[in-house]
Amino acid sequence: MTILRTRDELREWRSDGPLGLVPTMGALHEGHLDLVRAARQREGRVLVTIFVNPTQFAPHEDLSRYPRPFQEDVRKANEAGADAIFHPPAEEIYPPSDATRVRVGGVAEPLEGERRPGHFEGVATVVARLTNLARPTLSVYGLKDLQQCAVIARMHRDLALPGTLAFHPTRRESNGLAMSSRNAYLSPADRPEAGFLSEALRGPDLAWGRDELQRRGWEVDYLERVSLADFRPTEVDEDAAIVAAARYGGVRLIDSRLLGTPTSLGGINSLFTAPG
Numbered sequence: 001m002t003i004l005r006t007r008d009e010l011r012e013w014r015s016d017g018p019l020g021l022v023p024t025m026g027a028l029h030e031g032h033l034d035l036v037r038a039a040r041q042r043e044g045r046v047l048v049t050i051f052v053n054p055t056q057f058a059p060h061e062d063l064s065r066y067p068r069p070f071q072e073d074v075r076k077a078n079e080a081g082a083d084a085i086f087h088p089p090a091e092e093i094y095p096p097s098d099a100t101r102v103r104v105g106g107v108a109e110p111l112e113g114e115r116r117p118g119h120f121e122g123v124a125t126v127v128a129r130l131t132n133l134a135r136p137t138l139s140v141y142g143l144k145d146l147q148q149c150a151v152i153a154r155m156h157r158d159l160a161l162p163g164t165l166a167f168h169p170t171r172r173e174s175n176g177l178a179m180s181s182r183n184a185y186l187s188p189a190d191r192p193e194a195g196f197l198s199e200a201l202r203g204p205d206l207a208w209g210r211d212e213l214q215r216r217g218w219e220v221d222y223l224e225r226v227s228l229a230d231f232r233p234t235e236v237d238e239d240a241a242i243v244a245a246a247r248y249g250g251v252r253l254i255d256s257r258l259l260g261t262p263t264s265l266g267g268i269n270s271l272f273t274a275p276g
């Protein structure tokens with residue numbers, strides 16, 4: 001396993017053949033490793049990036065306490081078939097007097113865009129930089145962060161970034177809880193209930209889901225059926241998803257469920273792996 005720390009080391013390591021890119025913030029779990037395995041299967045060579053991106057955290061968010069078990073991550077990524085890990089210090093991504101940001105409109109505006117100002121700007125900026133540095137033939141992202149996938153798809157096309165995009169289904173715990181590095185913030189006592197968010201996405205209707213979450217002690221941020229074209233509420237099931245964000249035990253969790261199997265996100269053609 002090669003560990004790369006600088007832009008120059010990454011440029012030197014990469015070659016012109018097929019390369020799968022899997023950007024992460026580390027604290028790797030089976031959901032991340034699914035993406036590594038998918039990239040490995042398609043491209044043969046995989047670069048995982050581990051970078052806790054400061055620009056996607058709002059001032060009150062959890063940047064300093066975000067988990068960083070780097071040695072464990074190296075072992076897991078290696079076992080899943082990664083060839084190299086790019087783990088740069090912040091100044092390699094944000095050089096001194098850096099003054100450039102990528103701001104996506106449209107799909108980046110509602111829902112998470114509204115509740116977490118600056119979040120998608122940080123995500124788009126880091127993804128654009130990592131993609132330009134790695135110049136992958138394939139980048140793999142998790143549908144766990146569905147709106148993020150749409151934001152990345154839009155930016156990827158608009159900025160003509162290199163490579164194909166692939167979106168991979170959400171890996172879940174046995175109780176339905178979508179795996180997330182942030183699940184580490186849940187107390188063991190709250191974990192069983194945390195799985196209920198995925199059930200709320202699958203209830204008879206949205207009002208039932210919202211009521212039931214509230215009744216069980218959740219603070220609901222949103223539970224909506226949205227169009228994949230713009231992430232605004234829709235009544236139809238085609239090219240749509242149920243998306244939710246809610247807090248339990250002080251921890252904010254997001255989850256989503258695609259309705260049907262789309263072939264594009266917001267009009268951007270991408271590869272979708274069928275839920276397995």
Ligand code: AMP
Pocket residue numbers: 023024025026030031032034035140141142143144145168169170171172178179180181
């Ligand atoms: P993060 O480290 O949380 O920024 O996530 C890195 C990548 O892993 C993103 O593309 C996420 O959507 C994806 N990911 C996170 N959790 C899961 C999961 N449970 N299943 C599939 N992909 C995931």
